[in-house]
Amino acid sequence: MTEPLNFEGWVCPMPLRDHPNVIMGHGGGGKLSAELVEHLFLPAFKNETLAHLGDSAVLPVASGRLAFSTDSYVVRPLFFPGGNIGDLAVNGTVNDIAMSGGQPLYLSTGFIIEEGMPLDQLAAIVDTMAAAASAAGVSLVTGDTKVVDKGHGDGVYINTSGFGLIPDGVDINPANARPGDVVIVSGEIGTHGIATMSVREGLEFETVIETDSAPLNGLVAEMLNVSQNIHVLRDPTRGGVASSLNEIAKASQVGIVLQERKLPVAQAVHSACELLGMDPIYVANEGKLIAIVPPDIAEPMLTCMQQHPLGRQAVIIGQVTDQHPGIVVSKTGIGGTRVVDMQIGEQLPRIC
Amino acid sequence: MTEPLNFEGWVCPMPLRDHPNVIMGHGGGGKLSAELVEHLFLPAFKNETLAHLGDSAVLPVASGRLAFSTDSYVVRPLFFPGGNIGDLAVNGTVNDIAMSGGQPLYLSTGFIIEEGMPLDQLAAIVDTMAAAASAAGVSLVTGDTKVVDKGHGDGVYINTSGFGLIPDGVDINPANARPGDVVIVSGEIGTHGIATMSVREGLEFETVIETDSAPLNGLVAEMLNVSQNIHVLRDPTRGGVASSLNEIAKASQVGIVLQERKLPVAQAVHSACELLGMDPIYVANEGKLIAIVPPDIAEPMLTCMQQHPLGRQAVIIGQVTDQHPGIVVSKTGIGGTRVVDMQIGEQLPRIC
Numbered sequence: 001m002t003e004p005l006n007f008e009g010w011v012c013p014m015p016l017r018d019h020p021n022v023i024m025g026h027g028g029g030g031k032l033s034a035e036l037v038e039h040l041f042l043p044a045f046k047n048e049t050l051a052h053l054g055d056s057a058v059l060p061v062a063s064g065r066l067a068f069s070t071d072s073y074v075v076r077p078l079f080f081p082g083g084n085i086g087d088l089a090v091n092g093t094v095n096d097i098a099m100s101g102g103q104p105l106y107l108s109t110g111f112i113i114e115e116g117m118p119l120d121q122l123a124a125i126v127d128t129m130a131a132a133a134s135a136a137g138v139s140l141v142t143g144d145t146k147v148v149d150k151g152h153g154d155g156v157y158i159n160t161s162g163f164g165l166i167p168d169g170v171d172i173n174p175a176n177a178r179p180g181d182v183v184i185v186s187g188e189i190g191t192h193g194i195a196t197m198s199v200r201e202g203l204e205f206e207t208v209i210e211t212d213s214a215p216l217n218g219l220v221a222e223m224l225n226v227s228q229n230i231h232v233l234r235d236p237t238r239g240g241v242a243s244s245l246n247e248i249a250k251a252s253q254v255g256i257v258l259q260e261r262k263l264p265v266a267q268a269v270h271s272a273c274e275l276l277g278m279d280p281i282y283v284a285n286e287g288k289l290i291a292i293v294p295p296d297i298a299e300p301m302l303t304c305m306q307q308h309p310l311g312r313q314a315v316i317i318g319q320v321t322d323q324h325p326g327i328v329v330s331k332t333g334i335g336g337t338r339v340v341d342m343q344i345g346e347q348l349p350r351i352c
Numbered sequence: 353m354t355e356p357l358n359f360e361g362w363v364c365p366m367p368l369r370d371h372p373n374v375i376m377g378h379g380g381g382g383k384l385s386a387e388l389v390e391h392l393f394l395p396a397f398k399n400e401t402l403a404h405l406g407d408s409a410v411l412p413v414a415s416g417r418l419a420f421s422t423d424s425y426v427v428r429p430l431f432f433p434g435g436n437i438g439d440l441a442v443n444g445t446v447n448d449i450a451m452s453g454g455q456p457l458y459l460s461t462g463f464i465i466e467e468g469m470p471l472d473q474l475a476a477i478v479d480t481m482a483a484a485a486s487a488a489g490v491s492l493v494t495g496d497t498k499v500v501d502k503g504h505g506d507g508v509y510i511n512t513s514g515f516g517l518i519p520d521g522v523d524i525n526p527a528n529a530r531p532g533d534v535v536i537v538s539g540e541i542g543t544h545g546i547a548t549m550s551v552r553e554g555l556e557f558e559t560v561i562e563t564d565s566a567p568l569n570g571l572v573a574e575m576l577n578v579s580q581n582i583h584v585l586r587d588p589t590r591g592g593v594a595s596s597l598n599e600i601a602k603a604s605q606v607g608i609v610l611q612e613r614k615l616p617v618a619q620a621v622h623s624a625c626e627l628l629g630m631d632p633i634y635v636a637n638e639g640k641l642i643a644i645v646p647p648d649i650a651e652p653m654l655t656c657m658q659q660h661p662l663g664r665q666a667v668i669i670g671q672v673t674d675q676h677p678g679i680v681v682s683k684t685g686i687g688g689t690r691v692v693d694m695q696i697g698e699q700l701p702r703i704c
Contacts, residue, residue: 027702029590029636030695034599053603054526055451055586056421058518063415069408070460070513074498099407108422110511112464146426146509148702154504159462161422161513166410174406234407238381247386251405284381343382350379350500 010120013039022117027147040123041143044130045109049141057142059106062165067102069093070161076350078125078155080196082210085158086128088286088352091215092237093160094136098217099233099289101172101224102164104136109143109160114153122156129158136215138162164217169228176231177252179322182298184291186219186305187212187313188264189241190280192287193348194272203275207268214287219310223291226304232292237352239343240282244290245328246342255324258340261333262317281330282343284351292320362472365391374469379499392475393495396482397461401493409493411458414517419454421445422513428702430477430507432548434562437510438480440638440704443567444589445512446488450569451585451641453524453576454516456488461495461512466505474508481510488567490514516569521580528583529604531674534650536643538571538657539564539665540616541593542632544639545700546624555627559620566639571662575643578656584644589704591695592634596642597680598694610670610682610692633682634695636703644672 012020015035025032042051049057073089090107097104109129113122133140191212198209216235223230232252236244241263249256265273265280273280287310293301298316305311328340364372367387377384394403401409425441442459449456461481465474485492543564550561568587575582584604588596593615601608617625617632625632639662645653650668657663680692 024701025696027590028695028700029595032696033590034694052525052527053599055448056419056454056515058452058525059418059420061413061415061418063413066411066413067408068411068458068460068515069494070462070511071496072462072464072498072511074464074500096407100410102408106420108420108513110422110424110462110513112424112426112509142421144423146424146702148426148506148509151503152506154500157464157498157500157509159422159424159511159513161460161462161511163408163420163515173404173410175404238379238385243381247405342386343380344377344384348380349376350498 010123012119015039016119020119022113022115022119022147024115024147027145033145036145040126044126045140047139047141059141065166066163067097067100067166068163069096070159071096072157072159073352074157074350075196075352076154077200080199080211081208082195083213084125084128086125087132088213089158089160090129090132090136091213091286092352093162094138094215094217095235097162097164098220099235100166101170101220102166103221104138104162104164104217106141107133107138107160107162109140109158111145112153112157113145113147114155115147115150117155125156136217167224170224172230172233174232174234174248174251177248177254177292177320178231179254179320180295181231181292181320182295182316183256183318184302184314185241185317186289186311188266189285189288190265190269190273190283192285193283193351194269196351197348198272205268205272209268209272212285212287214310216287216289216310219308222304222308223301226300227297229297230291230293234290236285236288236290238284240284241290242281242340243342249328250326253325255321256318256328257321258318258330260330262315264313264315281340284348286352362475364471367391368471372471374465374467374471374499376467376499379497385497388497392478396478397492399491399493411493417518418515419449419452419518420515421448422511423448424509424511425704426509426702427548427704428506429551432551432563433560434547435565436477436480437508438477439484440565441510441512442481442484442488443565443638444704445514446490446567446569447587449514449516450572451587452518453522453572454518455573456490456514456516456569458493459485459490459512459514461492461510463497464505464509465497465499466507467499467502469507477508488569519576522576524582524585526584526586526600526603529600529606529644529672530583531606531672532647533583533644533672534647534668535608535670536654536666537593537669538641538663540618541637541640542617542621542625542635544637545635545703546621548703549700550624557620557624561620561624564637564639566662568639568641568662571660574656574660575653578652579649581649582643582645586642588637588640588642590636592636593642594633594692595694601680602678605677607673607676608670608680609673612682613685614667614669616665616667633692636700638704
């Protein structure tokens with residue numbers, strides 16, 4: 001987990017070799033900026049639209065409803081078991097679009113690079129972004145690069161924004177949960193938060209815990225094939241499953257009852273959480289979703305999810321109720337009930 | 353220019369009063385994050401779509417071509433004569449969309465806030481963004497807030513992304529300049545760069561030089577009413593008019609000949625540039641555009657621009673030629689010619 005980063009395979013393109021680390025001029029809009037775009041970003045993200053380098057990308061769309069989303073990524077460290085800030089930034093926005101039922105089409109990328117950032121690290125991140133975009137079936141069509149002075153950043157911050165088309169008839173929204181609905185989670189929770197936290201704190205566990213960062217749009221497309229009548233989808237990132245469920249309970253003015261024993265948590269994550277004094281229900285995920293569906297489609301939906309690589313461990317974890325609107329409660333293993341509140345601040349800073 | 357910032361008119365909403373400065377928890381996805389959204393962002397940006405607080409905004413669009421653009425803003429200082437990072441961030445992306453002929457519809461905003469940022473300053477910036485969006489006729493429909501530890505940011509960095517619909521028949525692109533085309537600039541150049549630079553360096557001039565930050569979509573709409581046959585539009589931000597013209601010359605594989613005496617430069621900007629050893633042709637603008645149009649529509653286009661508040665001082669500054677493709681030259685006042693190259697790095701760091 002604490003292995004040195006190895007970017008030795010990367011060969012710096014000739015025009016960039018004078019500056020192995022990013023300097024202020026790379027963000028100045030002059031020749032150095034142009035070289036960075038031409039020799040680093042364009043070869044990685046290769047697509048016709050981006051190559052035009054206009055002030056904006058020009059894209060054909062069909063009429064309908066677009067899902068439009070943005071997220072900035074400030075995760076620390078930049079590289080962690082199973083991924084880096086690059087795939088996190090692509091998958092995160094892909095997932096936000098998918099949570100409205102949208103099929104993501106196009107992403108933008110905005111880099112805020114700290115002066116002194118090694119170019120080979122930036123190249124590794126950019127390559128990871130390109131691979132993640134390809135895996136998710138989206139194109140990175142427009143971008144922007146800024147450089148800030150040393151001591152005013154942290155390597156690189158990345159914003160991705162993007163949009164996708166929502167199929168007709170789909171209405172997926174945090175306010176749509178109804179009493180009687182069934183709550184499903186797509187797999188084991190808390191992995192991403194523990195993966196980044198462990199490397200940041202220099203913790204060594206018997207098993208290396210890798211981020212679960214993954215694009216969920218393929219899974220959502222399969223689920224919509226089963227039924228368009230999905231009420232709510234949410235990817236429980238910052239604040240974990242607890243925060244997402246609280247937001248849904250509040251937006252829909254319903255109560256949610258969890259069966260605590262049903263929450264899937266990997267043994268390694270469970271142990272790490274005990275050690276760190278954390279509860280996995282509050283820990284960030286980057287490749288999981290919560291689905292809230294009417295009871296009549298719960299079983300076929302679960303079966304569909306379990307047949308997808310990103311939903312193999314999907315499980316029903318609770319139910320929506322008309323009791324205690326706005327409140328999430330958890331039935332504990334020993335028959336008690338506790339309120340699962342939102343946290344005040346955060347357990348884990350800069351997790352995404 | 354060095355007056356203290358005065359936000360005394362701002363009354364901190366009750367739930368935010370415990371923390372007059374941003375703390376890490378405001379970016380943690382818990383209660384503090386929710387309070388910031390509910391009591392600061394939502395009241396300022398008020399619109400139905402944003403209020404849904406889904407993972408993505410759901411927006412109706414007609415079929416056609418979208419112009420999609422992104423920019424991160426890292427300007428220092430955050431407040432400068434005539435504006436702040438907030439209106440810069442809105443106008444900048446509005447203008448990038450307009451430079452493809454698109455009429456901007458929706459923007460996203462991503463905040464990266466440094467721990468310790470005073471909430472009243474953030475509120476002032478957010479209010480300015482809301483006013484700028486309203487003036488440009490766009491809606492801020494989705495957003496994201498991250499907080500980074502003190503010493504890893506600089507107050508606030510803002511990303512805006514957005515899109516707009518391009519009218520049928522419009523094809524405006526940096527690669528479309530043709531020999532014989534006429535080059536028009538919409539007004540006096542170099543103002544924004546000098547406005548931010550002067551306050552950063554603590555320079556005092558006789559006249560306060562204010563940023564020219566403005567939304568250009570209204571001007572572009574008027575211009576398209578005159579003729580859809582505009583070949584190129586570009587807002588000369590970082591790197592100034594010189595960099596934009598070089599990019600166009602390269603993309604279109606044409607030469608551009610400027611009449612140096614025609615370049616409109618305010619006397620105060622001219623004096624400041626002399627003092628700072630800078631050339632206004634390389635200095636950033638945030639409310640100007642370069643238009644490249646066929647000669648037969650140049651005069652009516654110029655007249656139209658001069659009738660718009662943001663184009664009153666529009667003037668023809670040069671012509672496109674089939675000589676020296678990829679090269680921009682300037683005819684100096686005394687009859688000579690000089691090559692106007694791109695700069696290597698930058699004159700002015702963190703200007704936008």
